[in-house]
Amino acid sequence: MYARIIQVPLKPEHVTDAIDYFRDSVGPALKQQDGFKNSRFLTDSSTGKGLMVTLWETEQHRQAAESNGFLQDVP
Template sequence: MYARIITSQTQPGKTDEATRIWNESVVPILRQQKGFVGAYMVGDRASGKGVVMTLWESEDDARAIDTSGVYQRSIALFAQVLAGPPTREQYEVLVKV
């Protein structure tokens, strides 16, 4: 299993809007992707910092959202609420409890 970690910063007061966009627009897209296992979105309302972790069956499945354009289209949905471009990393899940 592989995890993709995306860290972002919302503009002041935009955390609820970012959460709405995630739930209404991004989650349905992710559920349609091959190998999608699940996701978590966590954040700090006071600072606006947020972290999304998506889980994928394989490394190829995790990387496919880049080559298919899904990542780029999803990030574009947040253009009006993010304070800057998000960062992303990918890891192999070594232990699952």
């Protein structure tokens, strides 16, 4: 299993919006990707810091998701 971790700067007043967006748009798009296993979106509303963690079956699946532009079509 391979992980990808992305730091996401958030404005503290928009943390809830970011969580909703991840749950409603990014999460479902990730589930359509080959080799995707699981994800978590971790936030700290007091600091506005976020981490998106995705887990992949293989390194090749992780790399493909980084370069295939699948999030470009996510509203």
